[in-house]
Amino acid sequence: MVGTGGIGTGNIYLLEGNHDLGRNESRMGHQLSVRDFCKLHIIFHYISVFINDLKINVKVYPVGAVGDDPAADELCDMMKKAGMNLNHVTKIPDTPTLRSICFQYPDHSGGNITENQSASSKVSAAMISKSEIILQKNKSIVLAVPEVPLASRIKLIDLGFRNKSYVLASFVFDEIENVKKCGFLEKIDLLSLNLDEAAAFADVSTETPILEIIKRCIQIASQLNPGIRLCITCGNKGIYGYDQGSTEFLPILNVPVKNTAGAGDAVLSGIIMGLLLGFPYIDNNKPSCLKLGRLISAMSVTSENTINFDINLRSLIHFQKIHGEDIL
Numbered sequence: 001m002v003g004t005g006g007i008g009t010g011n012i013y014l015l016e017g018n019h020d021l022g023r024n025e026s027r028m029g030h031q032l033s034v035r036d037f038c039k040l041h042i043i044f045h046y047i048s049v050f051i052n053d054l055k056i057n058v059k060v061y062p063v064g065a066v067g068d069d070p071a072a073d074e075l076c077d078m079m080k081k082a083g084m085n086l087n088h089v090t091k092i093p094d095t096p097t098l099r100s101i102c103f104q105y106p107d108h109s110g111g112n113i114t115e116n117q118s119a120s121s122k123v124s125a126a127m128i129s130k131s132e133i134i135l136q137k138n139k140s141i142v143l144a145v146p147e148v149p150l151a152s153r154i155k156l157i158d159l160g161f162r163n164k165s166y167v168l169a170s171f172v173f174d175e176i177e178n179v180k181k182c183g184f185l186e187k188i189d190l191l192s193l194n195l196d197e198a199a200a201f202a203d204v205s206t207e208t209p210i211l212e213i214i215k216r217c218i219q220i221a222s223q224l225n226p227g228i229r230l231c232i233t234c235g236n237k238g239i240y241g242y243d244q245g246s247t248e249f250l251p252i253l254n255v256p257v258k259n260t261a262g263a264g265d266a267v268l269s270g271i272i273m274g275l276l277l278g279f280p281y282i283d284n285n286k287p288s289c290l291k292l293g294r295l296i297s298a299m300s301v302t303s304e305n306t307i308n309f310d311i312n313l314r315s316l317i318h319f320q321k322i323h324g325e326d327i328l
Contacts, residue, residue: 001047001272002131002140002165004063004156005040006120006147007079007089008098009071010112012036012261018105029103034259034304036102036112038120039145039170040064041079042262045307046269046296047276048083053313056276063088063131063156064148065119067097072119088131092119098147108257108301109235114147123148125155135163141272144169145265154184161187166275168192168268176200180224190229190281191221192268198232214240218247229281231271231290233264233297241282241290248282248290253298253323262306263297270296287327295320295327 015021015029037045040062048060062084066072068091075097076086098118104110115121134140142160144153144167153169160167170192171179179185180201195213199206202216214232221228221242230242238251273296274281274289281289299319300308317328 001044001058001060001143002063002134002156002160003040003044003061003143003145004123004128004148004153005043005143005145006038006098006114007041007062007064007066007075008038008100008115008118008120008147009075010036010038010100010102010114012102012104012110012259014104014106015110016106018107021103032104032304036100036261036306037075038098038100038114038147039265040143040147041075042265042307043143043145043269043272044079044084045082046266046300046311047272048079049312050273051276052083054277058276060084061088061131061134062086063123063128065090065092065123065127067091067095067119068093069097071097071099088127090119090123090127092122095119095122102261104259104261108260110261112261120148123152125152128152128155128159131156132159132163135159135165140165141275142167143268143272145268146170146172146175150175150178154182157184157187166190168272170268171197173197173200180220185221185228186225188225188228190231190271192231192264192271193217193233194264195232195234195237210234210237214242214247218242231267231293233267235260239267239290239294241288243281246282248284248288250290250294253294253325255298255302255323257301258304259306260301263301265306266297266300266308267293270294291325292327295323295325298323
């Protein structure tokens, strides 16, 4: 596994009131004593834990950057303990490690503001290129997710495509138009979107009915890449998966929610684990990558932190029994 994306941490503030934060609004809130982590770390943490528990011969290589500060030391230590190989994580002096300020509404939904002048913002195409030796020597899965520059992620997508790797990617709302116009969607095997990103991809309003958004996404994506798979997470409205003309819808599992931040990343980690285990991507009657993604995501939101450090193979098997699932 070779992936690039943000490596960092942040603070979470609980806002007063469930209405959306206004453009010129000042809102009261208080800082929660919980931990926030960035996309690449979240996804690769769960994968590394399960690889270790299942004794699968797969190595996990994050490709990214951290600053020369205490936050970097702590994060690198956590990633090493989870089982990641940090040979391609660069420490950049005189630069802060990526940090974000997250806000959460009383209903547990929320968003974040992420520093754009951090070490992660300095991950270059040259840094990415150094990881190609791994792809040349091994059958690989490649992951490109936000919080590093788009050009650097495109470089990893190109390398993955050139070396016949399985390529997964996600993009933020403001990047979607570029993604459709630049012609590299044909190099991606699986595209992951949340509902707002899906609406942007479909060129429709976020107020459009979900099924219309999903249908339009499938139409556009299939025209650009007939073999592409889609994962569209819709918060408490469930998850949609698409593959070669077939669609699977999964409602959310009924769990006590403490924090939804990182839930979409947990879905992607479960999908990747499903691929490693040889599961079909979607299947209405059997265990699938998408169902494993939902399971890990459902357990992830029962933690106040954006990484649920209680998740491992044993605890997930127990969790699935409680919820009537039979995946692992």
